[in-house]
Amino acid sequence: MAHPTEHPHVVVHPPALDGSRRVTLGEEPLGVATHADDVAEILRLADLYVTDVAESDLVEWQGGGPDDWPGLSEHHEV
Numbered sequence: 001m002a003h004p005t006e007h008p009h010v011v012v013h014p015p016a017l018d019g020s021r022r023v024t025l026g027e028e029p030l031g032v033a034t035h036a037d038d039v040a041e042i043l044r045l046a047d048l049y050v051t052d053v054a055e056s057d058l059v060e061w062q063g064g065g066p067d068d069w070p071g072l073s074e075h076h077e078v
Helices: 036-045
Strands: 010-012 021-025 028-033 059-061
Touching: 021 036, 028 036
Parallel strands: 010 059
Antiparallel strands: 010 021, 021 028
């Protein structure tokens, strides 16, 4: 059990080629998101109720913030 003063460390990983982003809690995979709303739902399902995933200190955004969801077309020039 986590120490009461410790906060969970949620990571939203950099976008994959399809724009999706893995969401983990420490080393534990929680799911894959395609939008910031998906991150909130994944956290809710994990019993982590975060009202604003964009501003929460519990969520670390890697490779871009909550508005960065590039698709395949943004990774490759046509």
